[in-house]
Amino acid sequence: MALLLLGVWGILLLLGLWGLLQGCTRSPSLAPRWPPGPRPLPFLGNLHLLGVTQQDRALMELSERYGPMFTIHLGSQKTVVLSGYEVVREALVGTGHELADRPPIPIFQHIQRGGGIFFSSGARWRAGRQFTVRTLQSLGVQQPSMVGKVLQELACLKGQLDSYGGQPLPLALLGWAPCNITFTLLFGQRFDYQDPVFVSLLSLIDQVMVLLGSPGIQLFNTFPRLGAFLRLHRPVLSKIEEVRTILRTLLETRRPPLPTGGPAQSYVEALLQQGQEDDPEDMFGEANVLACTLDMVMAGTETTAATLQWAVFLMVKHPHVQGRVQEELDRVLGPGQLPQPEHQRALPYTSAVLHEVQRYITLLPHVPRCTAADIQLGGYLLPKSSWTRRSGRPQASSTQTTFWTRRGAL
Incomplete structure (x- = not known):
């Protein structure tokens, strides 16, 4: 029995040494490198910094401290937040399908x-x-x-x-x-x-x-x-x-x-x-x-309706913008003429206003993406997300990336 226990301990020691050597010889560039972010609290993560309303404002304030790409913890869920045009463009255009997945x-x-x-x-x-x-x-x-x-x-x-x-x-x-x-x-x-x-x-x-x-x-x-x-x-x-x-x-x-x-x-x-x-x-x-x-x-239904409602509200708030849109429509379409798809290129200011409305209102802000593979983004290495399901619910954490851009004046 003593010999058997000694053999088991010997095998365990060999396995431990092998694992240690593997960790030491692995290329450090392959280890995940997360963007900086606030230190999380046990169980809560960084929820105490975000509050329950106006999370977009809290995230923008965090971006001023930690930069356009930072990490927060929603409970135990590690989440990368992107703020600003350049890093969002890099994520959406430069990563292909590697950021096309959505977590459950x-x-x-x-x-x-x-x-x-x-x-x-x-x-x-x-x-x-x-x-x-x-x-x-x-x-x-x-x-x-x-x-x-x-x-x-x-x-x-x-x-x-x-x-x-x-x-x-x-x-x-x-x-x-x-x-x-x-x-x-x-x-x-x-x-x-x-x-x-x-x-x-x-x-x-x-x-x-x-x-x-x-x-x-x-x-x-x-x-x-x-x-x-x-x-x-x-x-x-x-x-x-x-x-x-x-x-x-x-x-x-x-x-x-x-x-x-x-x-x-x-x-x-x-x-x-x-x-x-x-x-x-x-x-x-x-x-x-x-x-x-x-x-x-x-x-x-809701997304298009919300865009139109906010467009009216914002142009009432900014009448000079409303005036420029109306002037462009009158000039391009003429009296009584209805818009057609071919008019879109001739209406650059109107198109820009509609795009700015959608950017400004942060439409669907709480729908994250997740990485489909290990990706390099903004100088950091984000690992491929991994999770398992049981009874239709996520049981393990995944890497989520959500996009947030700053609001600006029209």
């Missing part, structure tokens, strides 16, 4: 259970994304037929604006037109602005987006087990289920009949057609059809 975000794992387009992964994500791009192209996105539908919706919106006769109007009205364009692509027909289903759906989407940005959901994403125990995700899941109920009804009652081999007239129709074909992995089963439709509804 706990709240979206609960909402979609690995389905849909934007927060799924692996073969299902690739199949869904390729199908969606192909379908939108076949439906005429960026083609003259789609331009006509957009201009028709613009006429409907103009009629609504004119009905107020110069009196105050609800800002949400500006979101109706882009939402209807999305619904036209999804279901093959537009809604009347007074349709109860249309009104209810837009109201629910707005409530869901507010809840997704709430401190409770931020806490849930940082500490998913604690958040689940405290049931912090229940309000948003409840509202999402109300949205799903409306979408199920639309899938059953508003969709056109399945054609006999003809081209699909809507995104939903194309999804249902795909599900009728050979689908051994059930990538286009009923549950994933609903998940993909939910993703398209949420992503295709």
Whole structure:
């Protein structure tokens, strides 16, 4: 027995020595090099520096101290923050697909259970994304037929604006037109602005987006087990289920009949057609059809509506900008002429204002990316992210990189 124990200890010592030699001979350039950042507290990380509201302002203040690329800890999650044009451009343009991945975000794992387009992964994500791009192209996105539908919706919106006769109007009205364009692509027909289903759906989407940005959901994403125990995700899941109920009804009652081999007239129709074909992995089963439709509804409505609403607000705040935009439109389009895609190059100031609006408002600030491979960025080596899943939840930390740019005056 003593000889056996001595042999075991000898093997362990040899393994330890081998590991030590491996560590010493490994090239130091391959070791991860993280950007500087504030020292994290146990369990909390750097959450005490960020607060629960206006995290963008806190991150910009940290960038003034630590530079345009720095590391923070959201709980135990190490996160690299990029602030400023140069480093963001290097990340988006210079790294190719190495920063194209997204980590599993706990709240979206609960909402979609690995389905849909934007927060799924692996073969299902690739199949869904390729199908969606192909379908939108076949439906005429960026083609003259789609331009006509957009201009028709613009006429409907103009009629609504004119009905107020110069009196105050609800800002949400500006979101109706882009939402209807999305619904036209999804279901093959537009809604009347007074349709109860249309009104209810837009109201629910707005409530869901507010809840997704709430401190409770931020806490849930940082500490998913604690958040689940405290049931912090229940309000948003409840509202999402109300949205799903409306979408199920639309899938059953508003969709056109399945054609006999003809081209699909809507995104939903194309999804249902795909599900009728050979689908051994059930990538286009009923549950994933609903998940993909939910993703398209949420992503295709709120972002465009928010951009238009903020554009109006900011141009009211900066009337000289509004005046220059109006002057350029009058000069290029002329009286009574509607804009066309070919006018975009002749409207550089208007295009720049719209891009600045999207930069200024920090649209979708809490959706990080993660590295798909070891990458060099800003003089630092960020390792490939790695995580495991159990019961649909992330169980180990990953390397996340989120982009943050400074706000500036229009």
